[in-house]
Amino acid sequence: MADHSLKGKTALITGGAKNLGGLIARDLAAHGVKAIAIHYNSDASRPEAENTLADLKAAGVQAVVLQADLTTAAANSKLFADTIAAIGKPDIAINTVGKVLKKPIAETSEAEFDEMFAINSKAAYFFIKEAGLHLNDNGKLLTLVTSLLGAYTPFYSTYAGAKAPVEHFTRAASKEFGARGISVNAIGPGPMDTPFFYGQEAPDAVAYHKTAAALSAFSKTGLTDIEDIAPFVRFLVSEGWWMTGQTILVNGGYTTK
Numbered sequence: 001m002a003d004h005s006l007k008g009k010t011a012l013i014t015g016g017a018k019n020l021g022g023l024i025a026r027d028l029a030a031h032g033v034k035a036i037a038i039h040y041n042s043d044a045s046r047p048e049a050e051n052t053l054a055d056l057k058a059a060g061v062q063a064v065v066l067q068a069d070l071t072t073a074a075a076n077s078k079l080f081a082d083t084i085a086a087i088g089k090p091d092i093a094i095n096t097v098g099k100v101l102k103k104p105i106a107e108t109s110e111a112e113f114d115e116m117f118a119i120n121s122k123a124a125y126f127f128i129k130e131a132g133l134h135l136n137d138n139g140k141l142l143t144l145v146t147s148l149l150g151a152y153t154p155f156y157s158t159y160a161g162a163k164a165p166v167e168h169f170t171r172a173a174s175k176e177f178g179a180r181g182i183s184v185n186a187i188g189p190g191p192m193d194t195p196f197f198y199g200q201e202a203p204d205a206v207a208y209h210k211t212a213a214a215l216s217a218f219s220k221t222g223l224t225d226i227e228d229i230a231p232f233v234r235f236l237v238s239e240g241w242w243m244t245g246q247t248i249l250v251n252g253g254y255t256t257k
Contacts, residue, residue, distance in 0.1 A: 002138040004238055004239055005239075006028060006032040006234070006237070007033075009091040010034065010035040010088050010090050011035070011036045011093070012036075012039070013028075013037070013094045013096065014070060014096055015041070016049070016052065016094075017040035017046075017065070019194045019196065020096055022052045023227065023230050024094060025056060026056070027230045028234065029056050029059045030059065033061065034061060035062040035088065036063045036087070037065075037086060038066070039065075039079060040066075041070070046067070053065050063087075064087060066079060066083065070123040072126075073126045076123070077130055079130070084134065089136050091135065091136045091138075092135075092141075093131040093139070094233065095124055095144065097144075098163070099116060100159045102156055102200040103158070113158055117161075125165070125166075128143070128169050128184070132173060132177045137181050137182070138182065140183050140236065140237035140238070141177070141183065143170060144186070144188075145166050145167070145188045145247060146160060147191075148160035148255075149164055149249070149257070150257040151255040166247075167247045170186045183243065183244040184244055184245060185243060185244060187236070188247060189224045190250070190252060191209045192223060192225070193226070197223065213252035213253050214253025215252035216252065232248070236248075
């Protein structure tokens, strides 16, 4: 019987410097993961990556920070190679990378379209590919998507549209990697209380989203708090191994499929 606990495991987390990614890194460390590679994209995130690194090391975790723009296949391949060189083959691979754009279709440029699909779809695909090549047997692979996959809404065509293929990547990968005991899933949080959300929304839209979930009144912000997502991530990359090929919307009743 495979060991699905977190104790002694090794993890790679993209976007692991801050916000939800940083919390996931700290949470996995607190629950027994022994080694974590933290990916960040730009120099602007380097200080937060270093803060997360310091917290992990203070918790006794072997940790490293790695910078990469993951919008090419080669960059994803190098990220896994650098991770393996630094901390060994991962048991857990979590991709939290994403970019949001709120804009009418009629105003969206080709460059914006290409960038959104490069970050939200292409990067996810090649991360999944490299995880399939390099994860240890009985590993866990998880991608962060969005609850907009269950919503019918204007203005998010490129964001939700670029995340939508990840559902299909996830299902295919679960079938292709399942023979090695690897679980593959996606989590779609609701609108989260992070700078990622507020940069796109006007005050009236923020006010709406803070009341839109069935459980909004019981959230500290009315939105999805990152502290409410981390336990689901932890479960899916440990004892939740029997769930695979799924996209799970975790949003307090904001929307459903």
